[in-house]
Amino acid sequence: MKDLLLFFYCAMAVKMDEFKKEERGAVDLVTIVVLIGIVIVIAVIFRSRITDLINNLFDTIDEGAQDAIGG
Numbered sequence: 001m002k003d004l005l006l007f008f009y010c011a012m013a014v015k016m017d018e019f020k021k022e023e024r025g026a027v028d029l030v031t032i033v034v035l036i037g038i039v040i041v042i043a044v045i046f047r048s049r050i051t052d053l054i055n056n057l058f059d060t061i062d063e064g065a066q067d068a069i070g071g
Contacts, residue, residue, distance in 0.1 A: 043050065
C-alpha cells in the first residue's frame with residue numbers, strides 16, 4: 001500500500017512540474033502579446049508626432065548629403 005501511495009505521489013509531483021512549466025510558457029506568450037498591443041496603441045496615439053520626427057530626420061539627412069556632395 002505504501003508503495004502505491006509513493007508511486008502516486010511521485011507521479012503527481014511530475015505532473016505538477018509539467019503543469020508549472022506549461023503555465024509559465026503561456027504567461028510568457030500573454031506577456032508578449034500585451035506588450036505588442038501596448039506598442040501598437042502608443043504608435044497609433046503618437047502617429048503624427050512619429051511621422052513628423054521621421055520626416056525631420058530624413059530632411060536632415062538629405063541636407064547633410066547635399067552639403068557633403070557640394071550641392
